Amino acid sequence: MKHRRITTRRTAVAGGAAAALVIAGITFQSANATDSTEQFSVKALTAPAAGTLALSLKTDLGAAEAGAYYETGTKTLVVNVVSEDAAQTVRAAGAKPRVVENTLAELGAARKALTENATIPGTSWATDPVSNKVIVTADRTVSGAKLTTLQQVVRNLGGKAELKRSAGEFKTFASGGDAIHSGGGRCSLGFNVVKGGEPHFITAGHCGDTGSEWSDSAGGAAIGAMVESQFPGNDFALVKYSGDTPHPSEVNLYNGSAQAITKAGDATVGMPVQRSGSTTQVHDGEVTGLDATVNYGNGDVVEGLIQTSVCAEPGDSGGSLFAGDTAIGLTSGGSGDCSSGGETFFQPVTEALSTFGAEIG
Structure with missing residues (x-):
């Protein structure tokens, strides 16, 4: 039987704003935080480069670091600190320090x-x-x-x-890359991955249970079986391909083209991102928060999620969140829709890959 090609898709995240929050950001100045007025040389950075620098400074500063975010307008990494000594370290690294009141602790x-x-x-x-x-x-x-x-x-x-x-209701989006089907339900393929030299794909954990079979069409022949699923707590699952189904490392852009995916990375507040899902296809947006805890009800609480301004709808669950050629997250749930907008939460891809012992490919 000839199988259609399965690609992971890109969904344009709804509600993209001019200022993207990467490790936390837009350019606001809150009542309990002040920007340094000293002159210093600030590097212009891409969002991924800012994320890498933020992680490095977090290690160097320890408890003196209180979060960071990316300002897309100036391409600047802003790092919150709680002391002037820490601010000097941030300046020396080419980022902008901001002295704040609350520590991460x-x-x-x-x-x-x-x-x-x-x-x-x-x-x-x-x-x-x-x-x-x-x-x-x-x-x-x-x-x-x-x-x-x-x-x-x-x-x-x-x-x-x-x-x-929120005007909407928090819920998972099961019912989005390419559509995948199991037992009458539909979700979306996240990213194709490799484990132990064999092809698999990852999607949302709430989409199905370990042992469930998945196809690329409603009622179609199985293309793989779910070998592990985690939900609640986490929200990711691993499906092992069977047969000869193509499994390119790319995301479906729903315009006749695809985005190659070469690696996985971590989100930063302010990072511009895209989502691809089988219901609403591609939407753009930005990362607005990290380490989010969401209570979907019925005891289904998920922790450590990426919060975004992306829209999504039922069937988009498990779909791809990405930034260029970098895999970032798997669609979990949220509120609203792609007509009225809303917020959507994503399971970080890096955690799923680490748990499964898999890699993008």
Whole structure:
């Protein structure tokens, strides 16, 4: 039987803004943070290069580093610090230092308090380096006593947290690269990978269970079986190809072309990204938060996600989030749609590859 070629797709992330948040960013100045007024030489960097520099400075600065983000307008990496000595190190590296009030340890304690006292379906929280706070989001289903509890917990955290509302409802997008089908359900292929020298692909964990068979058309012959699936907690799964199905390392752009994928990388707030999924195809957007915790309800809580301004809809689950030739994430869930907009969360690809012992290919 001849199988159609499966490629991973690119979805243009909805709601792309001029200032992309990479390790956390747009150019805002919050009430509890100040920019240095000293003159220093700042390097113009691409988003991936800024992410690499941010990780290096995080190692060098230790507890004195409090997050970073990329300003797309100036192509500048901004690094939050809590001391002037740390600021000098940032300047010497060619980035822009910004002295802030809250340390990452303090923001981590705020996140812990939210986990302990406000684990409510329809909520999410992520560390935002631009505001130097933990941004807590409640969707439209959070009301009454639950909303009151959430408001009180955030209030008790003072300047370390801020509460926002979403007009939509947080949910996984199962029902998006190329469409993949199993048992009447549809998701999207994320990225083709290699494990032990054999071809596999990765997708969202909530799409199916270990042992489930997958095809490239509704009711079609199986092209592979899911060998591992993790959800909740994480949201990724690995499917091993069977037969001779083509498995190029690329993402479907739904315009007759494809984007080659050569490597995997980590997200940075402010990073411009694209998403490809089988329902809404390609959309653009930006990374707006990291290490996000999302409560989809029914006990389905996922941690360590990438938060973005990308739109997505049912069927896009598992689809590709990428930046150029770099694989970044797998579509997990969110709120809204590609008509009204919304936010979407992604499972980091690097964590999935590390867990499975696989690599892009």
